[in-house]
Amino acid sequence: MAVDPLIELQGVNKYYGELHVLKDIDLAVGRGEVVVVIGPSGSGKSTLCRTINRLETVQSGTITLDGRPLPEEGKALARLRAEVGMVFQSFNLFAHKTVLQNVSLAQVKVRGRKRDEADRRSRELLERVGLRAHAAKYPAQLSGGQQQRVAIARALAMEPKAMLFDEPTSALDPEMINEVLEVMRQLARDGMTMVVVTHEMGFARASANRVVFMADGRIVEDRAPEEFFTDPRSERAKDFLSKILKH
């Protein structure tokens, strides 16, 4: 378990009407730790990821970030969200803005940076994800992999304490997955705290400190990647791994 938890969930329960999607979730993510969340679809892993910056509200339990509980709504919540970067399955770039504007917008609006200062920082980040040459293009002119890398740069521009990845490569063509994973691997090496919902077992093995396996709204296993992949304890995990690893 994490020594110095940055993100901590305790007894979190979430319902969609009758459907109980998160059941008594306890999870702590330490500073600089990379936690990969895997599990069959409908197991609640995306929902879990989205509760951490309150894109989904929870019915009970507490979620704390850096020791402070998540604010309810309004300005305080907005400030907190700026501290937690989020990358979505469907990229969600602002379609009417150029790549550069996408990365700069929240720096200006939320961080109060001057336009040219924000643009300078945006260019640095675009350089880091290998897309500086595309700064003037619109999202629709980029491939999926490029869009996702812009989305990562956009989240990093806020200098977040942690990054959440909600199936960042699930909507990508196979040949584009690696360019996104490479950016994520680099982030992990740089010591970013990351929660990654993914089906990329290679990434989990290589970059994760822990693998959290979810099924039916519960955390079934929470272990080091090598242990989990070579010797899963639960039947549910064995079943899941046998299905995804043999095809």
Add this chain to the structure above:
Amino acid sequence: MNVLTDNLSTYWEGFLGTVELTVYSSLLALVLGFVMVSFRVAPVASLRVFGTVWVTVLRNTPLTLLFFAVLLGLPRFGLVLPFKVFAVLALGCYTSSFICEALRSGINTVPTGQGEAARSLGMTFAQTLSAVVLPQAFRSVIPPIGSTLIALAKNSAIAGAFSVTELLGTYKTMSELGYNIVWTFAWIALGYLVVTLAISALFHELERTWGVAR
């Protein structure tokens, strides 16, 4: 035929009256429509209720009835303004409900993920709406807003019945002077056509410049 050349100044005054009503009411309708749609999608329940009531009441009231309510009703509460201002109020408020709904349909065309992305970056509701959602919503609703404003231009004829100088009202003067009613109306229709075609052209241009290139 000489009904126009003989009465150019009357027609011109009427035409200007219609243009004025259309321009001021359009501005009011756009501003109010913008405010109301912000209310309708706001995270605060009381604002949503207010926006919904505004749209429901104004969109479902016959415009003539609304004119009566404003022109005869408001003075009873001590609010006495020139008839032209009342007319702009009635037309603007009425049309704002249609603008609001057009904008709302535009908001629905913006993928919710973009709003989530903006919020996840720490942008407030107002920032998300003004910087991400509405600019894109606006692009997809340029044509329906154009239609709504064309309807507004034609609806402004009702103001003539309440002694506001505008194009349709000129027919009374003409018929009193004994001119052929058919030609009188033909020229009036042409006047409206000029206004509505101008609006069409403006929105065509807006769409060319700003419309979504998908």
